[in-house]
Amino acid sequence: MEKKQYQLGDIVQMKKPHPCGTNEMEIIRMGMDIRIKCVGCKHSVLVPRTKFESKLKKVLRSNAENEEESS
Ligand SMILES: [Zn+2]
Numbered sequence: 001m002e003k004k005q006y007q008l009g010d011i012v013q014m015k016k017p018h019p020c021g022t023n024e025m026e027i028i029r030m031g032m033d034i035r036i037k038c039v040g041c042k043h044s045v046l047v048p049r050t051k052f053e054s055k056l057k058k059v060l061r062s063n064a065e066n067e068e069e070s071s
Contacts, residue, residue, distance in 0.1 A: 004056055009063030011039065014055050018043070024060060 022040025029035035
């Protein structure tokens with residue numbers, strides 16, 4: 001089993017899309033609970049970390065991988 005890695009600012013995809021049809025959520029707060037914000041409708045929701053991990057499908061864009069591109 002591979003452990004999913006995520007951090008503040010990451011864009012993640014959940015197993016179920018948001019009711020608005022968007023399946024991209026941004027992690028805007030990390031703690032005991034994790035607050036994620038829908039990229040589509042800007043609705044944010046607070047979920048316990050364990051629930052978040054079970055619903056997380058994959059990390060689409062990691063904040064840590066942001067590199068300066070000047071092209
Ligand atoms: Zn939404």
